[in-house]
Amino acid sequence: MSIYKDKTTLLTGSTRGVGRQIADHILASGGNVIGFARGTSTFEHEQYRQFNVDLSDATAVTAIFNEVRRHTNQIDIVINNAGVLTSQYAMIMPPAAAQSMVNVNLLAPFLISREAAKFMRKSKWGRIINIGSMAASLEPIGDSVYAATKAGLSTLANVMAKEFGSFGVTCNTLGISAIDSDMLAQLPRDKIEEIIKHLPVARFAEIDDILNIIDFFASERSSYVTAQTVFLGGVN
Incomplete structure (x- = not known):
């Protein structure tokens, strides 16, 4: 039986890149x-619904979430x-860019996880999975700032794991390594390749790795796996 059969997944950043491939899967x-x-929905699928x-x-x-509740319980x-990245030396990082990373990469996952957990509490089952970064x-x-927000995601999951564990909800983080995407394209390719070549598994991530x-994490069999961060490629 499929892990996802008869289950509803709330996915942020679902219209492109890694998010689109997760949704397709x-x-x-x-x-x-x-x-x-x-953005505008790029899907035509009866089991997909987008909220802008x-x-x-x-x-x-x-x-x-008021709209979500009108659609499903x-x-x-x-x-x-979903995540945003501005890579810039701290001395010249625009405050607005830093604030955007905090809002999208950390505060939004906090709010979404909190609101979704209210649904999960009623069903006594749930999985919260954060997409972190190497x-x-x-x-x-x-x-x-970007690294700090992604480190914060792991801490967020670890604390929520303690708060939500009593009603069957696990909270974990996947720290992905570099994968070809719009976000990665913002960074100098030579610098990324230099980082990759020093990983224990010296290659770019592929979508199947993710x-x-x-x-x-989503499996029924992982009910005893919570407050964990898994980094791809041997990052530690």
């Missing part, structure tokens, strides 16, 4: 997907995938 597995995104929301706006993120899995561990120059861990 879940839909192909028979699951339902609620997408949170800013600016994740940098905390008020809008909280308010959108079920959220089983949350995948906090930047949280490697702490590359220019990524002070889906494998998401499936593991």
Whole structure:
């Protein structure tokens, strides 16, 4: 039986890049997907429904759940995938860019996880999966705020795991390494390749690497796995 069959996954950043591929995977597995995104829906699938929301706006993120409740009373899995990156030396980092990373990469996942957990508490089952980054561990120059927000995601999951564990909800983080995406294209390719070549598994991530861990965290069999961060490629 599919991990996602008869389950509803709330996925942020669902319209492009890694998020779109995660959504395709879940839909192909028979699951339902609620997408949170800013852009126009790129899906034509009867089991996909998109809610347009600016994740940098905390008020809008909280308010959108009123619309979600009119559509469904079920959220089983949350995948906090959406993220923004401005790579810049701390001395010249624009405050607005730093604030945007904090809002989208950390505050939005907090709010979404909190609101979704209210659905999960009623069903006594749930999975919250945060998409982190190798930047949280490697702490590359220019990524002070981005790395801090991604490190914060792990802490967020670890604390929520304690708060939500009593009603069957696990909270974990997947720290992905570099994968070809719009976000990665913002960074100098030579610098990324230099980082990759020093990893124990010296290659770029592929989408199946990511889906494998998401499936593991989402599985019924992973009910005893919580407050964990798995980094791809041997990052530690």
